[in-house]
Amino acid sequence: MKKTVVELFAGVGGFRLGLGKASNEWEFVWTNQWEPKRKSQHAFECYTQHFRKTDSDINEDINNIDKNIIPEHSLLVGGFPCQDYSVARTGAKGIEGKKGVLWWNIYEILKLKKPSFVLLENVDRLLKSPSSQRGRDFGIMLACFDKLGYSVEWRVINAAEYGFPQRRRRIFIFAFKNDTTYSKKFDGVNFYDWVHNTGFFQSQFPILSENTARYTPCETNIKYNDLVEVSDNFSFKFLNTGAMAKGNIYTEETRPKFNGPFKTLGDILEKGVGSEYYLNKDLDKWKYLKGAKKIDRVSKDGHKYRFSEGAIAFPDPLDKPSRTMLTSESSKNRSTHIILDPETNKKRKLTPVECERLNGFPDNWTNTGMSQRFRYFCMGNALVVGLVEKMGIQLNNIIENEN
Incomplete structure (x- = not known):
């Protein structure tokens, strides 16, 4: 099987960079x-500057693209947003998801092109959304995969727990067609063995074998007549690890097994950082943003309540992995990282290069004509390249064993 890839929601190329590190094939x-809603498409420009633009690199709204033009491929990858995946009956049109929800574009491509393997990334709250019907959205995704003849394995991975310098927690979803050679290894294998021994994630992201979790493993099924029934009725407490095959679902809370080495925020710092990154004023404002607070507020309907939040370390410790980087990293914001520079002993923000290093990108990867503020934004949206590289190693083995 050829190692051909279609990449959706490509950003500045984290998936492509990671897979390329695993194999040049x-x-x-x-x-x-x-x-x-952006006139300038800086992320796409960054992507194509690094990977040489071709006619197959498309800078258009995926909702408006005829999916028939997409080439055949063995692997579909993408990091897509967590949205409302609910569906409804729409008369003559049958079943239809909400307009503009990007999952339905993935679903349409899977129906048309039937790639053997799929690797997706999302925020971990996907497992719990929506709050009014916990687990429904992920349940709809699993039902879609099941309907199209796929089995699925998922894992919530905190990059810092496997040696990377950022506590970035994301769900990775690996799906495979039930007619692949790879699928045969799961014939007759129970779900526990799948997750702990034979599954996709275990070789590169090992977990503890003993049950030290807060929740006991649980199972359910998603055998409904159609997606509308799933949307209307399905609710389930998905845990951080699990698998689905033939409509049967298993989920378990697992803990990482990793003995190091561990990288820290201090390991990725630049030297000789310019004065523009230092907090030469507004220190009191920063202290307030980072500090604990309780504030009396009134909601739009007149309800009085007390808003409270705990303190964030100020400055951020250098001997631990960083907190999760957000898209607001460039702004004067509670979540923005502030460090005590070891060279000057003064407080400053992280530089764009340091943010790139936290996600495993080469230095100045986003220095391609975009504003500095958007460089931070791109890294707040990006995935950790090293995680994809490790998954790419496993994917190499899987595809090389296909017919």
Whole structure:
């Protein structure tokens, strides 16, 4: 089987960079990146500057693209947003999801192109959304995969727990067609053995075998007549690890097994950082933003309540992995990282290069003509390249054993 890839929601190329580090045999036959409501498409420009733009790199809204033009491929990858995946009956049109929800574009591509393997990334709250019907949205995704003849394994991975310098927690979803050679290894294997021994994630992201979790493993099924029934009725407490095959679902809370080495925020710092990154004023404002607070507020309907939040370390410790980087990293914001520079002993922000290092990108990867503020934004949206590299190693083995 050829190592051909279609990449959706490509950003500045984290998936492509990670897979490329795992093997130079991956061929990206079609990619799509579109930043809605932005005249300048800086992320796409960054992507194509690094990977040499071709006619198969598309900078258009995926909702408006005819999916039939997408080439055949063996692997579909993408980091897509957590949205409302609910569906409803729409008369003559049958079943339809909400307009503009990007999952339905993935679903349409899976129906048309039937790639053997799929690797997706999302925020871990996907497992719990929506709050009014916990687990429904992920349940709809699993039902879609099941309907199209796929089995699925998922894992919530905190990059710092496997040696990377950022506490970035994301869910990775690996799906495979039930007619692949790879699928045969799970014939007759129970779910526990799948998750702990034979599954996709275990070789690169090992977990403890003993049950030290707060929740006991649990099972359910998603055998409904159609997606509308799933949307209307399904609710389930998904845990950080699990698998689905033939409509049967298993989930378990697992703990990482990793003995180091561990990287820290201090390991990725630049030297000789410019004065523009230092907090030469507004220290009191920063202390307030970072500090604990309780504030009396009134909601729009007149309800009085007390807003409270705990303190954030100020400055951030250098002997631990960083907190999760957000898209607001460039702003004067509670979540923005502030460090005590070991060279000057003065407080400052992280530089764009340091943010790139936290996600495993080469230095100045985003220095391609975009504003400094957007460089931070891109890194707040990006995935940790090293995680994809490790998954790419496993994918190499899987695809090389296919017919």
